[in-house]
Amino acid sequence: MTGNVIEVNNLEHSYGSIKAVDNISFTVKQGEIFSFLGPNGAGKSTVINILTTLKKIQRGEARVNGYDVAKESDSVRRSIGIVFQMLCIDHEMTVSENLEYHGKIYSMSKKERKERINELLKLTDLESKRDTLVKNLSGGMKRRLELARGLMTKPAVLFLDEPTVGFDIQTRMRMWEYLREIKREGTTIFLTTHYMEEADQLSDRISIIDHGKIIVTGNSDELKNKLGKDLIYLETSDNKLAAEVLKSLSSVKSITEDTKSLRVMINEDVTHVLPQIMEIIRREGIEIIIVNIKKPSMDDVFVHYTGHGLREGDEIEKEKEVELEVVSK
């Protein structure tokens, strides 16, 4: 093996005439957390379903843990753990019974199951809930149990499809802690998310995916630095003119302008550039209403590369769904 746990080449997948995954290639390295960041319906779940052999591969090639997804699905299945997007755990069984069942269907021996269940309950802080029926657990606990279940067979790679969707921020942050711990223990993690922060905080590398295509891949700092070192947010009495004037400065990397504001990306140390910029704008007789300096965030990265925010993406998705309904009728 080349140190890549997942290798995907020219993957394509269509539902009828709609291309959900459009010629995607990427690799995930041993031991890293790799994220697919994109709006709902960008094709993230389709990729996960193909990699976990739940969907037949239509075109292209994918290997997981060295096994061909198309031809060696059983070996792939034995190499992976999955946490599905939707909660799917038996509410009428206890915490340990759920793990026990999982170990059994993967033919683990009784001794292995017992040891692993103890380890995992400790890892996910569910030891005190061992004999509690799942229906009496909180949402966060259920998710942690699913995490434990995904790890039951000591998989080479753990797939998580939107692992924290619908959770409050505390629960989400706790979940991230667990995922970091799992990574420290050497498990490779592939996750999809539409939360900027999740991708940003958690991942070693991120692929931004939109309309079935990977738009850019890199670690969080790389992606942000590509945009510029710092970002100045300006609201002025004449944004258009201000943009015009600032464009010529060598320290300015790019300017994004909308009706209300200017986002000026700076290549150099902003503390020196800002006074200069304000001076120039004032000299043109433009009034500055608001100034704000910040480091580029994942949101800015996303907007920069996809040309729209995630919210906008959702609306596009809705249109798509409407289209789909029309097609299916």
Add this chain to the structure above:
Amino acid sequence: MNFEFRAIYWREMVKFFRFKSVLFTSLVQPIMWLAFFGLAMSDSFDQLTSLIPNVSGVPVVNYFSYMGAGIIAMDVLFSSLFGGTTLMFDKKFSLLRETLASPVPRFHIILGIGLSAVTKAFIQTFIIIGFGKLLGMDFFNGYTLTQTLFSIVGIMLLVATFTLGFLFLSGSIAITIENPEGMQSILTLLSMPIFFISSALYPINSFPSILRFLSMFNPLTLLANGIRYFALGTDFSVMGIHYIYTTADIGFCFLGLTIFALAMLSTALWRFNKVDI
């Protein structure tokens, strides 16, 4: 390596004993059938047929015993026919996902559930036989211990094959149909002809010939006749009708039920391999 069906079986049984209401009803249901329906029907049948002279020279069996075999068959029919519903809920609540995403072959999933249904059917069968004997059913009368054991094993084999067949059938429907109401109405519709065009409750001798012909291939008839062969003997009379069961008859019961179960198994496999997540 190839015993994953045991995991499925284990899960089904854990849940069977956990849901006290399900457990309770499935144990009480056969008793109710016997106690209320059985006694009421047999008394009126015996009264109606009291004037018919018995066939001389053969052991006479009361209608209650005749019908006891039918009640076993019927009880097992209903519980296995509705037994597949669990699959529909597992699919609906995405519980099936975990198992479908695992390396477990789909055949094992159906087999595991099938075997759990067989276990439940055995429990019900024993309850009916035990309780029936208390109420005066003529099962295994005059049998030696070996004969009784042999007959019980025979009945269990018949019940197992029959249960698997109907569970595979109901599993196929469950995995295809999305909504519980649809499932319910299909099963009810299906159970009507199976139930009435059979020898479970009454002799088929006086059926119109077309119904009589159909009933010969009805799995419920095959099961009820098979149980009678083992429990009541090869030669007896009920309500003035002389019954003689030959080895060919019981062979036909086993053969028919096996063919039925295999056909339903292939249907279930076909439906299961179509399940997408």
